[in-house]
Amino acid sequence: MTATPIRLKHEVKDLSLAPQGRQRIEWAGREMPVLRQIRDRFAQEKPFEGLRLVACCHVTTETAHLAIALKAGGADAILIASNPLSTQDDVAASLVADHDISVYAQKGEDNDTYHRHVQIALDHRPNIIIDDGSDVVATLIQQRQHQIADLIGTTEETTTGIVRLQAMLRDGVLTFPAMNVNDADTKHFFDNRYGTGQSTLDGIIRATNILLAGKTLVVAGYGWCGKGTAMRARGLGSNVVVTEIDPIKAIEAVMDGFRVMPMSEAAAIGDIFVTVTGNKHVIRAEHFAAMKDGAIVCNSGHFDIEIDLKSLGAKATEVKDVRNFTQEYRLQNGKSVVVLGEGRLVNLAAAEGHPSAVMDMSFANQALACEHLVKNKGNLAPGIHSIPTEVDREIARLKLQAMGVQIDTLTPEQIEYINSWTAGT
Numbered sequence: 001m002t003a004t005p006i007r008l009k010h011e012v013k014d015l016s017l018a019p020q021g022r023q024r025i026e027w028a029g030r031e032m033p034v035l036r037q038i039r040d041r042f043a044q045e046k047p048f049e050g051l052r053l054v055a056c057c058h059v060t061t062e063t064a065h066l067a068i069a070l071k072a073g074g075a076d077a078i079l080i081a082s083n084p085l086s087t088q089d090d091v092a093a094s095l096v097a098d099h100d101i102s103v104y105a106q107k108g109e110d111n112d113t114y115h116r117h118v119q120i121a122l123d124h125r126p127n128i129i130i131d132d133g134s135d136v137v138a139t140l141i142q143q144r145q146h147q148i149a150d151l152i153g154t155t156e157e158t159t160t161g162i163v164r165l166q167a168m169l170r171d172g173v174l175t176f177p178a179m180n181v182n183d184a185d186t187k188h189f190f191d192n193r194y195g196t197g198q199s200t201l202d203g204i205i206r207a208t209n210i211l212l213a214g215k216t217l218v219v220a221g222y223g224w225c226g227k228g229t230a231m232r233a234r235g236l237g238s239n240v241v242v243t244e245i246d247p248i249k250a251i252e253a254v255m256d257g258f259r260v261m262p263m264s265e266a267a268a269i270g271d272i273f274v275t276v277t278g279n280k281h282v283i284r285a286e287h288f289a290a291m292k293d294g295a296i297v298c299n300s301g302h303f304d305i306e307i308d309l310k311s312l313g314a315k316a317t318e319v320k321d322v323r324n325f326t327q328e329y330r331l332q333n334g335k336s337v338v339v340l341g342e343g344r345l346v347n348l349a350a351a352e353g354h355p356s357a358v359m360d361m362s363f364a365n366q367a368l369a370c371e372h373l374v375k376n377k378g379n380l381a382p383g384i385h386s387i388p389t390e391v392d393r394e395i396a397r398l399k400l401q402a403m404g405v406q407i408d409t410l411t412p413e414q415i416e417y418i419n420s421w422t423a424g425t
């Protein structure tokens with residue numbers, strides 16, 4: 001008979017890192033005034049009293065503030081990593097030691113550990129799941145149908161996770177409400193664009209310390225994340241090339257002033273490649289073969305499937321670490337390809353993810369989406385729901401207020417004008 005495994009209340013790397021984590025969490029809080037106000041209200045109103053909540057997120061200083069807000073609202077919350085390389089171990093330690101929140105996350109955990117943590121999360125029998133990439137929800141549906149009755153609903157903040165939820169809906173397996181946090185304007189306009197834009201370049205620079213000015217940087221995918229990455233790379237002086245499969249986004253990239261071409265052409269001219277498509281094997285064997293010696297390849301999409309590292313490994317005669325999160329693959333043709341962060345999210349593997357000021361709005365949406373699920377328990381149909389417009393606008397209003405920015409209001413005359421169809425030329 002095998003012994004029942006002991007369920008620790010946490011699995012973090014080193015609790016002695018807690019003081020550093022605490023300090024960094026406090027620093028991030030300065031840039032998160034909207035979430036702070038929500039936390040203070042939750043502490044009064046306790047919307048999650050008696051509810052079990054699982055958050056599968058990148059364990060960062062910003063996520064710490066989300067977890068603290070949910071706990072203040074009465075949630076019995078546990079946190080697991082949404083990616084093996086994105087955990088900030090000091091933050092994980094501080095959440096356990098200073099905030100009494102169970103965390104199962106260690107930077108560098110292997111895939112088995114990651115999936116074991118998903119099981120631990122589901123053992124918590126969540127009433128609410130905050131997901132980042134939809135792994136917890138997919139596992140629930142595939143392996144724990146009997147627990148769906150416990151679930152009030154789920155929230156999802158990534159484009160990748162939403163695409164997955166839409167596939168679940170098409171297959172008829174999404175039998176509970178899911179809040180589409182990614183769709184909120186106060187999420188994707190800022191997090192996906194300015195957050196990914198800045199943090200991706202931050203990751204590339206921290207990993208390599210290369211000069212971006214004058215380099216040809218290829219961005220695969222011109223969604224919000226791609227737009228932000230291309231915009232910021234141009235700001236640092238790179239010659240930006242965009243690859244796309246969507247004709248409308250391709251025109252947008254052209255009119256934004258970027259060169260657009262297929263990856264088969266871009267492969268030969270790029271110095272640095274960033275994938276942000278959400279799709280599989282966007283850079284593959286034929287592209288590696290065409291690249292310049294020393295080309296740098298990385299990914300900022302949610303999963304590590306965009307770069308076909310298996311085929312690169314198969315062609316390599318040697319793979320060696322050349323810096324932290326930087327590996328050089330020496331190929332049979334004598335050239336080398338440099339891969340950052342093992343093809344996982346470079347902004348979280350090699351840097352600290354999106355800055356707190358944008359995560360403030362993303363996580364305000366997450367927190368209010370959870371509250372919306374609870375307030376509307378039993379009344380939301382199974383399927384994918386948008387964040388109510390009033391909530392989105394309120395987050396924007398609070399953010400502007402915190403930034404000290406005032407805007408105009410409509411005059412009575414303007415209100416009358418925009419509500420009538422009679423006045424034309």
Ligand code: ADE
Binds near residue numbers: 354
């Ligand atoms: N996703 C991207 N950046 C992040 C951050 N700083 N915290 C949590 N999730 C993120």
